[in-house]
Amino acid sequence: MTALPHPAPGRFTAQIVSRGGLEAARDMIAGLLAPTPQITWPLLNAATGCDVLVKHENHNQTGAFKVRGGMVYMIPLKSERPSLEGVVCATRGNHGQSIALAARHVGLSATIVVPHGNNPEKNAAMRAYGATLIEHGDDFVESIAHAQALSTEQGLHMVPAFHPWLVAGVGTYALELFTAAPDLDAVFVPIGLGSGICGLMSARDALGLRTRIYGVVNETVDAYRRSFRAGEPVSCESAETLADGIAVRVPNPEALGAILRGAEDVLTVTDDEILAAMGLMFSATHNVAEGAGAAPLAALLRHRDALGLAGKRVGLILSGGNADRALFTRALSTLES
Incomplete structure (x- = not known):
């Protein structure tokens, strides 16, 4: 099996993981995680005016794409450091569920730090997977700092939110998508870290495709949009959005370097547009999309004409379905107006 990539010095290219690395990750999780479907929904096509293919990462065991990266990170970590006893990370939820499940799979303890006011149902899920949950800080940045301190104090391995092994793992969803549908004109994907x-x-480039890739962020938590425009990391002041999966106000430099090389653009949507997209996704497909998972649909609806995508074949990454009951109730109320 081809070895997974290790971090390299200097700036990353758009293809952080080679085809061999993606296939190695795919082989690693075979039998642990089932491939997720990519489905065309006629009502969604009618609503968007496009031939839409939804990649249903909400069908994963933890309800989100992150579980792929957690498994692919944790298995070689434990192999390389057999005496390691535990890991720690910071998250808004899906990364933490992924790490908690993967740590349990390889026999490690997991300590997860979340900001105060985090999604209570994601918190409950992380505890259910065996994690020790700590609430600290007002946003993700402050939670990371506390997780790093715990790593030093308790001798825990700090799991980053961005790493080539994580990219290789989550990139397996893209390998599935592009293998099934190599003719997509564009794909919309939320950007967290x-x-x-x-x-x-990475998967698009590894397969030699020309699909345009659009990242999606919230217009008030727009660090990656600002950074894409500036060509260098630019933070934003707020992390306030109902879409906790994209509530990142400090961009990762390595991820940004790849995005600058490989993304067509980074687009913004509003919280109201995300809520409406959550409602539409449910009414058209009867799938639950959390805020980040609905952001690609919101972006397609907002930017379709400006991007010349009417009638085109478009992929949407439904990255997760872990919306709490209160938020999903708000989303369904948009269908009544």
Whole structure:
């Protein structure tokens, strides 16, 4: 089996992971995680005016794409450091569920740090997978700092939110998507810290395709949009959005370097547009999309005409379905207006 990539010095290219690395990751999780479907929904096609293919990462065991990266990170980590006893990470939820499940799979303890006010149902899920959950800080950045301190104090391995092994793992969804549908004109994908879009670009480039890839962020948490425009990391002031999966106000430099090389653009949507897209996704497909998972649909609806995508074949990454009950109730209320 081809070895997974290790971090390299200097700036990353758009193809962080080679085809061999993606296939190695795919082989590693075979039998542990089933491939997720990519489905065309007629009502969604009618609503968007496009031939839409939804990649259903909400069908994963943890309800989100991150579980792929967690498994692919944790298995070689334990192999390389057999005496390691535990790991720690910071998250808004899906990364933490992934790490908790993967750590349990290889026999490690997992400590997860989340900001105060985090999604209560994601918190409950992380505990259910065996993690020790700590609430600290007002946003993801402050939670990371506390997780790093715990790593030093307790001798825990700090699992980053961005790493080539994580990109290789989550990139397996893109390998599935592009193998099934190599003729996509464009794909819309939410950007949190960047592993999802980097895995998507890696798979596209590894397969020699020309699909345009659009990252999606919230217009008030737009660090990656600002950074894409500036060509260098630019933070934003707020992490306030209902879409916790994209509530990142400090971009990762390595992820940004790849995005600058491989993405067509980074687009913004509003919270109201995300709520409406969550409602539409449910009414058209009866799938639950969390805020980040609905952001690609929101972006297609908002930017379709400006991007010349009417009637085109478009992929949407439904990255996760872990919306809590209160938020999903708000999303369904948009269908009544």
